[in-house]
Amino acid sequence: MSLLELKSIVVRYGEIEAVDGVSLVVEAGEVVTLLGSNGAGKSTTLRAISGLAKPASGDILLEGQSIVGLRPEEIVRRGIAQVPEGRRVFPGLSVRENIMLGASNRRGLKKSEIRREADEMFDLFPDIRRFADALGWTLSGGQQQMVAVARGLMAKPRILLLDEPSLGLAPVIVQAVFAIIAEIRRRGTTVLLVEQNARMGLSVADRGYVLETGKLVLSGTPTQLWSNEEIRAAYLGGRAAVA
Amino acid sequence: MDLALQLLFTGIGIGSVYALVALGFVLIFRATNVVNFAQGEFSMLAAFLMVVFSVKVGLPYWLAFIVALMGMALLGAVFNLAVYYPLRHRTYLPVIISTIGASIFLANTTLAIHGPEPEVLSGWFDTPGFLLGPVYLDSQYLLIIAVTAILVALQYWFFEHTLLGKKLQATSQDKEMASLLGIPVATMIMVTFVYSAVIGGIAGILVAPVLFVSIGMGAAIALKAFAATIIGGFGDVTGAIIGGLALGVIETFGAAYISVPYKDGFAFLVLIAFLIFRPQGIFGERVAEKA
Numbered sequence: 001m002s003l004l005e006l007k008s009i010v011v012r013y014g015e016i017e018a019v020d021g022v023s024l025v026v027e028a029g030e031v032v033t034l035l036g037s038n039g040a041g042k043s044t045t046l047r048a049i050s051g052l053a054k055p056a057s058g059d060i061l062l063e064g065q066s067i068v069g070l071r072p073e074e075i076v077r078r079g080i081a082q083v084p085e086g087r088r089v090f091p092g093l094s095v096r097e098n099i100m101l102g103a104s105n106r107r108g109l110k111k112s113e114i115r116r117e118a119d120e121m122f123d124l125f126p127d128i129r130r131f132a133d134a135l136g137w138t139l140s141g142g143q144q145q146m147v148a149v150a151r152g153l154m155a156k157p158r159i160l161l162l163d164e165p166s167l168g169l170a171p172v173i174v175q176a177v178f179a180i181i182a183e184i185r186r187r188g189t190t191v192l193l194v195e196q197n198a199r200m201g202l203s204v205a206d207r208g209y210v211l212e213t214g215k216l217v218l219s220g221t222p223t224q225l226w227s228n229e230e231i232r233a234a235y236l237g238g239r240a241a242v243a
Numbered sequence: 244m245d246l247a248l249q250l251l252f253t254g255i256g257i258g259s260v261y262a263l264v265a266l267g268f269v270l271i272f273r274a275t276n277v278v279n280f281a282q283g284e285f286s287m288l289a290a291f292l293m294v295v296f297s298v299k300v301g302l303p304y305w306l307a308f309i310v311a312l313m314g315m316a317l318l319g320a321v322f323n324l325a326v327y328y329p330l331r332h333r334t335y336l337p338v339i340i341s342t343i344g345a346s347i348f349l350a351n352t353t354l355a356i357h358g359p360e361p362e363v364l365s366g367w368f369d370t371p372g373f374l375l376g377p378v379y380l381d382s383q384y385l386l387i388i389a390v391t392a393i394l395v396a397l398q399y400w401f402f403e404h405t406l407l408g409k410k411l412q413a414t415s416q417d418k419e420m421a422s423l424l425g426i427p428v429a430t431m432i433m434v435t436f437v438y439s440a441v442i443g444g445i446a447g448i449l450v451a452p453v454l455f456v457s458i459g460m461g462a463a464i465a466l467k468a469f470a471a472t473i474i475g476g477f478g479d480v481t482g483a484i485i486g487g488l489a490l491g492v493i494e495t496f497g498a499a500y501i502s503v504p505y506k507d508g509f510a511f512l513v514l515i516a517f518l519i520f521r522p523q524g525i526f527g528e529r530v531a532e533k534a
Contacts, residue, residue: 050423072422081423088420090413097409104410105425111406155425 020214036211079158091137102154142173245377256384258491259391263446264468273415283465286447319440476524
């Protein structure tokens with residue numbers, strides 16, 4: 001049984017089908033990358049998984065159990081944590097508080113335990129350790145991305161959904177963020193990654209899917225995807241190189 | 244100088260009431276992005292509940308106080324479910340209209356049940372007050388100031404040092420993100436409404452012995468408290484408290500030194516001045532950054 005399985009998901013915004021019959025699987029321990037240009041339906045797919053968007057039809061299974069229709073609070077309690085697009089760090093809370101709140105889905109933890117775990121998180125993200133007491137809004141985009149990922153990991157998720165972690169970051173910061181994703185993978189956390197930056201997105205992936213105007217057009221290992229001429233031209237060529 | 248000290252005491256006393264009601268405004272605004280125009284009715288209803296339990300039923304004062312506040316907690320919960328919750332996915336406008344409707348409903352229901360005549364509620368203490376040097380300290384005003392100080396301190400501790408306080412802050416800053424972390428957003432908003440109804444109620448019961456208990460008292464207090472939140476900077480807790488205190492002091496001094504009939508006018512003069520020259524309020528910048 002797959003850890004996560006999407007079966008012919010359709011998500012509509014009004015009359016528009018943002019996601020039109022997407023099926024994919026993520027196995028335990030894998031890093032799977034969902035590629036596609038702006039508006040292809042990548043973020044909407046993640047929002048459907050985390051419960052922020054309701055699919056009009058189709059099913060989403062976590063270890064064989066349907067999670068469609070559950071509230072986001074319940075879905076994260078079952079082990080799916082999302083680091084959303086735009087990072088969404090709480091601006092008025094400190095970095096440590098932001099990270100601590102990542103454990104809100106786990107019950108019965110003492111505040112002192114959560115605080116200790118949050119401080120241990122800084123071993124994985126040494127760049128933000130010195131900002132532990134700074135308010136969220138004072139950080140740069142790259143630092144906020146680190147906070148957002150650390151906060152996601154605090155949920156101890158069975159699967160971590162990462163939505164465009166490279167968006168709006170300088171190339172050197174993008175490298176740092178992906179080094180962390182590689183480390184997360186090494187530690188055995190399953191990741192479903194959404195990216196426009198195909199080069200970076202595939203560099204850490206076991207498998208990839210390509211989404212185009214709401215439909216899956218291609219899937220395979222990074223090597224297979226690289227070898228596809230159309231895909232190279234559309235996603236791995238000009239635009240991706242700029243990003 | 245003696246008169247000024249006396250006025251300062253009275254001003255801070257009445258300003259504390261505005262600050263408490265303003266705090267209710269700010270907390271609900273931060274949790275739901277909507278101004279609750281029924282906040283003043285919470286104060287009015289609590290004062291009437293206090294009259295019912297203390298004067299009509301004859302409970303001891305402290306017990307009547309607790310029962311009235313329990314009633315307010317229940318009202319806050321029902322208010323959330325009936326007035327806010329069904330509209331939570333809509334824009335702010337339907338919700339604001341809904342709170343205005345609730346305000347009219349609460350005031351007129353009280354009128355229908357109780358009738359229009361005002362009630363008198365005695366103060367908490369039998370001693371009306373005492374002289375400290377040149378200043379006469381009214382015992383009810385002392386109580387108002389002390390309770391406000393304690394509530395503000397408790398609230399600071401709660402928001403800064405407890406996990407639940409942090410979850411409430413997170414909910415007020417980004418509801419969708421809070422729900423993605425597993426924070427029960429609906430429960431957090433429920434807690435906010437219950438707490439706002441209770442502190443609005445405390446303000447109403449404390450100020451009742453100073454004013455008459457009347458149907459119109461809620462609207463009168465709420466208008467001042469609303470002005471206080473704008474002066475302080477909308478959505479800012481510290482601003483609401485300082486704005487409330489400042490308004491109380493300004494109107495008390497204005498009444499004493501300039502004109503008694505225009506007492507209410509001074510508060511709104513200050514409000515208009517702020518709207519023209521500093522619409523973001525004293526602590527406005529932080530709100531702008533948050534948006």
